[in-house]
Amino acid sequence: MDIKGKIVLVTGANGGIGGALVGALLDKGVAKVYAAARSADAVTELAHSGDPRVVAVRLDVTDSSSVAGVAELCRDVDMVINNAGVNRCVGFMVSDAIEQARVEMEVNYFGTLAMCRAFAPILASRGGGAIVNVCSIIGLVNLPVNGTYCASKAAGHSLLQGLRAELAPRGIRVIGVYPGPVDTKMTAGQEMPKTTPEQVAAAILAGVEKGDEYIFPDPMSQHVHAMLEKDSRQVEKEFGTMV
Numbered sequence: 001m002d003i004k005g006k007i008v009l010v011t012g013a014n015g016g017i018g019g020a021l022v023g024a025l026l027d028k029g030v031a032k033v034y035a036a037a038r039s040a041d042a043v044t045e046l047a048h049s050g051d052p053r054v055v056a057v058r059l060d061v062t063d064s065s066s067v068a069g070v071a072e073l074c075r076d077v078d079m080v081i082n083n084a085g086v087n088r089c090v091g092f093m094v095s096d097a098i099e100q101a102r103v104e105m106e107v108n109y110f111g112t113l114a115m116c117r118a119f120a121p122i123l124a125s126r127g128g129g130a131i132v133n134v135c136s137i138i139g140l141v142n143l144p145v146n147g148t149y150c151a152s153k154a155a156g157h158s159l160l161q162g163l164r165a166e167l168a169p170r171g172i173r174v175i176g177v178y179p180g181p182v183d184t185k186m187t188a189g190q191e192m193p194k195t196t197p198e199q200v201a202a203a204i205l206a207g208v209e210k211g212d213e214y215i216f217p218d219p220m221s222q223h224v225h226a227m228l229e230k231d232s233r234q235v236e237k238e239f240g241t242m243v
């Protein structure tokens with residue numbers, strides 16, 4: 001897909017990767033970007049980005065009326081990037097794990113599912129287009145310190161696989177993105193090598209333009225993916241030491 005001239009919706013557009021995606025899309029020459037954020041302040045800030053192609057919209061992916069309202073407003077999109085996500089950074093045995101897991105599932109799985117269901121008919125009516133879901137490399141193998149988050153991203157990975165098959169006859173490409181650690185608010189205070197959100201955004205758009213279905217946008221995700229292909233049980237064991 002040639003991104004130039006297209007109309008794209010990005011969720012979580014005020015976040016690290018979301019903000020970088022909006023910038024990279026503008027650099028690629030899109031006609032319009034719907035930059036979606038859930039707080040009024042973030043929407044106001046995005047609305048003052050200075051580029052007339054940015055249309056800021058308010059969206060909470062866990063709120064069905066908010067999702068329906070945005071789908072009503074953005075009927076001209078060619079590509080939806082489901083980037084909004086939360087990570088409560090907890091293991092399965094912490095005292096409030098079930099509450100935290102529900103929050104992560106609501107945003108990362110049910111929120112993404114709601115967006116895909118709302119926008120698939122719009123994309124289909126325009127001849128196809130693409131849905132890009134930002135999953136995570138730790139949706140493919142559990143990292144116990146982020147155990148509940150990984151489970152929500154694993155659900156997101158399964159969602160991608162099912163949707164890809166269901167939406168292919170309607171001409172919609174479903175693309176999965178599996179980043180490793182990225183330097184954003186989500187990983188603030190965690191000491192580890194991280195990729196910049198700008199590098200991740202550039203790799204996502206390059207993958208979309210190349211026709212990739214699976215995008216591993218940084219060296220860490222590419223390395224872990226290669227190891228998973230070789231010996232997934234060994235990767236599980238190594239990640240299992242990080243409790």
Ligand SMILES: NC(=O)c1ccc[n+]([C@@H]2O[C@H](COP(=O)([O-])OP(=O)(O)OC[C@H]3O[C@@H](n4cnc5c(N)ncnc54)[C@H](OP(=O)(O)O)[C@@H]3O)[C@@H](O)[C@H]2O)c1
Nearest residue numbers: 012015016017060061083084085136179181182184185186
């Ligand atoms: N950072 C990493 O290492 C990493 C690695 C792999 C995958 N990812 C994934 O990349 C995506 C972007 O994360 P990020 O690193 O850029 O983190 P971030 O800076 O914390 O951004 C997350 C964005 O999601 C938004 N969001 C959260 N809940 C929402 C909801 N209910 N409705 C709408 N928007 C909501 C946030 O809005 P508020 O500002 O209002 O909270 C924020 O804009 C996420 O899906 C994340 O799981 C991140």
